[in-house]
Amino acid sequence: MLKNKQKLSELLPELQEKVLLKNYTTFKIGGPARYFFVAKNKDDLISALKNAKKLEIPGFVIGGGSNVLFSDKGFKGLVIKIAFLGVKLENEKIYARSGTELSKLANFCLENSFGGLEWAMGVPGTVGGAVFGNAQAFGDKISESVESVEVLDTKNTEIKTLSKEQCNFSLKNSIFKKNKTLIILSVVFSLKKDSRQNIQEKIDKCLQYRKTKHPINFPSAGSVFVNPETKIKNKKIIDKYPELAQFNEKGVIPAGYLIQKSGLARKKIGNAQISELHCNFIINLGGASAKDVFSLIKLAQRKVKNNFGILLIPEVQFVGFK
Numbered sequence: 001m002l003k004n005k006q007k008l009s010e011l012l013p014e015l016q017e018k019v020l021l022k023n024y025t026t027f028k029i030g031g032p033a034r035y036f037f038v039a040k041n042k043d044d045l046i047s048a049l050k051n052a053k054k055l056e057i058p059g060f061v062i063g064g065g066s067n068v069l070f071s072d073k074g075f076k077g078l079v080i081k082i083a084f085l086g087v088k089l090e091n092e093k094i095y096a097r098s099g100t101e102l103s104k105l106a107n108f109c110l111e112n113s114f115g116g117l118e119w120a121m122g123v124p125g126t127v128g129g130a131v132f133g134n135a136q137a138f139g140d141k142i143s144e145s146v147e148s149v150e151v152l153d154t155k156n157t158e159i160k161t162l163s164k165e166q167c168n169f170s171l172k173n174s175i176f177k178k179n180k181t182l183i184i185l186s187v188v189f190s191l192k193k194d195s196r197q198n199i200q201e202k203i204d205k206c207l208q209y210r211k212t213k214h215p216i217n218f219p220s221a222g223s224v225f226v227n228p229e230t231k232i233k234n235k236k237i238i239d240k241y242p243e244l245a246q247f248n249e250k251g252v253i254p255a256g257y258l259i260q261k262s263g264l265a266r267k268k269i270g271n272a273q274i275s276e277l278h279c280n281f282i283i284n285l286g287g288a289s290a291k292d293v294f295s296l297i298k299l300a301q302r303k304v305k306n307n308f309g310i311l312l313i314p315e316v317q318f319v320g321f322k
Contacts (some may be wrong), residue, residue: 001092002058002219003015003175005074007051007055008035008051008052008055008057008078011047011051012037012047012048012051013297014037014038015035015036015037016036016037017034017035017036018032018033018034019032019033019036019079020032020074021033021065021075021079022034022070024062024079024081025065025066025068025069025070025221025288026064026066026125026131026219026220026283027065027068027069027219027220027221027284027288027290028219028220028284029069029072029219029284029288029290029293030057030069030070030071030072030074030083030290030320031070031071031072031073031074031075031277031290032074032075033074033075033077033078033079033150034074034076034077034078035077035078035079036058036079036081037078037079037080037081038078038079038080038081038082038083039081039082039083039084040084041084042088042152042159042185045082045183045287046157048078048080049080049152049154049157049183049269050157052077052078052103053154055177056076057077057078058076058077058078059077059078059079059080059295060077060078060079060080060319061080061082061133062073062079062080062081062082063081063082063098063099063125063126063127063129063132063181064101064102064124064125064126064129065125066125066126066221066222067133067221067222067315067316068221068316068317068319069107069124069221069290069294069316069318069319070290070319070320071290071292071319071320071321072290072319073289073320075258075319075320076320082098082099082126082128082183083099083220084097084099084100084185084186085099085100085106086100086165086173087098087100087108087110088107089112091146093188093189093190094108094109094112094114094185094188094189094191095187095188096108096127096186096187096189097127097185097186098126098127098128098131098184098186098187099127099128100124100126100127100134100157101125101126101127101299102120102123102124102125102126102127102130103121103122103123104120105117105119105120105127106118106120106203108120109186109191109199110196110199110200110203110302113193113194113195113196113199114191114192114194114199115191115192115194115198115199115202115313116119116140116144116145116189116192117140117145117189117190118139118140118202118203119136119137119138119202119206120135120137120198121203121206121207122207122210122216123135123137124222127149127184127186127187128185128187130142131143131149131167131174131176131184131187132174132176132177132184133144133172133173133174133177133315134169134170134171134172134173135172136171137206137207138206140268141166142167142261143164143169143174145189145191146164146167146169146187146188146189146190147163147164147188147189147190148161148162148163148187148188149161149162149164149167149184149186149187149188150181150184150185150186150188151176151183151185152182152183152185153181153182154181154182154183155181155302156252158238159185162175162182171226171227171252172226172227172315173207173226185281192219195278196249196276203228213277213278214275214277214278214281215275215277215281216280216281218275218283218284218285219253219283219284220275220281220282220283220284222281222315223255223256223280223281223315223316224255224281224282224297224300224314224315224316225255225280225300225312225313225314225315226255226261226281226312226313226314226315227252227254227255227280228252228253228255228258228310228312228313229251229252229254230251230253231247231248231251232244232248232253232309232310233245233306234309234315235280237307237308237309241261241266243257245277253310255279255280255304256278256279256280256281257279257281257314258307258308258310258312259274259279259300259303259304259312260279261301261307261308262306262307262308263303264279264299264303265279267293267296267298267299268285269292269299270277270288270289270291270292271284271285271286271287271288271289271292272279272284272285272288272289272292272293272295272296272297273285273296274285274296275301280312282296282297286295287322290320290321294318294321297314297316300312
């Protein structure tokens with residue numbers, strides 16, 4: 001490994017070592033990456049991936065670190081942070097590089113009077129991460145605004161463009177989650193014109209909701225679990241929890257509701273806690289470990305499964321866990 005380290009350092013002059021990953025995630029949790037590299041453009045990314053592969057060093061790519069939980073032991077390989085930044089307007093389409101913060105994209109849309117991404121203001125993470133996980137809020141999904149996605153296929157180092165249909169978007173899912181060889185480089189959005197006043201009002205409404213209903217004063221990864229697209233048919237459970245009848249009509253049950261009704265609001269393990277404000281948030285009260293968060297995730301899955309017969313699926317990626 002020492003020989004590989006020397007080679008990688010020569011090939012990537014700006015390579016860093018033993019970088020604490022907690023400084024690059026919204027959870028503020030994670031041990032050291034053996035190697036860490038900031039890719040400022042496509043060439044940087046391709047070079048880092050090619051050289052890591054050649055030297056048989058495992059690699060992992062991050063954007064804003066908003067939907068990832070790194071192990072307390074860190075990552076024994078190369079973590080590449082995508083820092084392709086920038087948004088532009090061309091032929092009434094919005095082009096955003098994958099490392100651009102979602103809030104900056106939402107603000108750009110406001111400045112240019114394009115509606116449809118108001119919900120993204122205040123959401124942590126980047127454009128690439130949002131498209132990767134088909135981020136959504138207040139009934140709107142980012143996939144509804146996507147026209148095409150430029151990707152790097154690491155299998156053959158080919159850059160290509162996928163149409164919205166080719167991205168296979170579904171609830172909190174996409175082709176990028178299923179096929180990890182595809183790395184998002186940039187996204188083209190097709191949005192409708194609206195007045196700045198209307199857009200600002202929608203943004204203010206979203207921000208106010210988050211301020212009162214989300215635990216924004218603590219580090220977290222946002223929603224931990226995907227809201228189950230299912231219906232509960234057990235009459236005894238529905239009689240016990242009448243609200244389920246309304247959720248059954250919609251075909252989607254809020255994960256936070258299931259966790260709350262399982263008696264886990266404010267449940268703590270170490271310095272990680274299930275938020276009382278929104279039970280689909282696990283918050284870092286200060287100094288929480290990845291093990292604390294992981295244990296709470298497993299507990300929530302077990303309790304909800306026992307009470308409702310539903311297995312909650314995490315949105316969060318677990319990296320460095322065995």
